[in-house]
Amino acid sequence: MSAVLQLDTVTRIHGAGATEVMALREVSFSAYAGELVAVMGPSGSGKSTLLTLAGGLDGPTSGAVRVEGTDLAALGQKGRAAMRRTSIGYVFQDFNLIPALTAVENVALPRELDGAGSRTARKVALAALEEVGIGELAGRFPDEMSGGQQQRVAIARAIVGERRLILADEPTGALDSETGEDILRLIRARCDAGAAGVLVTHEARHAAWADRVVFLRDGVIVDESGRDRPDALLEQAR
């Protein structure tokens, strides 16, 4: 079983000379299908950098980022954009929904941009909204929904079209604790159904939903808690 996401000795340096900041330092990290991995660390530890690299929104200074075996750097700008539409789902703290589009249109957008017919895109978008429990809100605009509902739309957008890598950056940051827990249940369910998930958070209670918790300090993984995946162990043994 291969990793859905693999960071191979990744270093990311921002700036140069005196203002040079090493955000990540030779980090190796994998997320496997069916697994949710949480990344914890204080601000400035490199956790957001890790996520933007994993999502192909930024490139490493050295090392490689592979999604389903494909090196993102080798894909080029266009290829990475296509990869983001089809394989990678991103969930942000502030939802990032387009205000002028309804819930179902927000979710359908990545599929349409990818060339799916609008009827097909709408159909899969509705299915994704059903999956996150808000099928009946499909026609609402973001400002007609609560924060928790908007985040559900964002999750539907992240999972639409069977994407296998879910990246979540403090997805519960703007929500109360009960609603935040519902959101984690959804991400967890998607991983249990076969996706790989990476959750960046500074809240231990939320990180605890993950199979593994990785601790980042000054751009380095200093520790990890949780159970090793059996297939990860097998790979090491090979």
Added chain:
Amino acid sequence: MTARTLSVGLDARVALAYPVWPAVYIPGIHGHGGVDHGVDDGEESPVSVRNALLALLEQGPRYGYQLRAEFEDRTGGTWPLNVGQVYTTLSRLERDGLVEGQGADADGHVVYVVTASGREEVAAWFGSPVPRTRPPREELAIKLALAVSVPGVEVGAVIQQQRSATMAALQDYTRLKRRAAGDDPHELAWGLVLDSLVFNAEAEIRWLDHCEARLRRAAHDRGASSVDRAGQAGQAEQVDPQEATR
């Protein structure tokens, strides 16, 4: 769904809850000098057990085994009682006039009923806050206090080791939570006990994060003002004991 949740039942809860105990200190479980000491020695029952049994008896006459089963059902076996302890508690309650033994039933079980003053005691318990007589998690606080003030201890490693262990416990509690999502009163009671364990563990991790941040800042300030910084910028381990205790 309900059937599956119920069939997991107590045994699974206990089996899952037990292995994580050493990973995290919870007042009342470990008997590390918390308020609820004496759980295992049968000497003196903690106030929480005594009052919980009284509250159960207020629902109707019961005998020892029933009380134990109901207590553990509501708390998910988080604080297991032995039957001897239940009977010791009952005889003390009887001595104090809060319950009365009704003699043995057909199977030889001594059935107890609550008295009027027992009911008042239960009402007073629910009507007053639990006293915060001692700060919780004292062993860890003491360990860190010593770690920062005794030379040669890598405080950063002490913190990370604890954070990792507590996070593992928190992951176990969360796994249990994922199963216990029922809405009937007993599932809810157990769910709330679990939440209490979750919030306790989270508080400990937040406190550890806070300790680390303060130590790093102290180390950084010291490094910035020191001529010989010895390449230790940002390392929490090398905090000057005097500096850290100020």
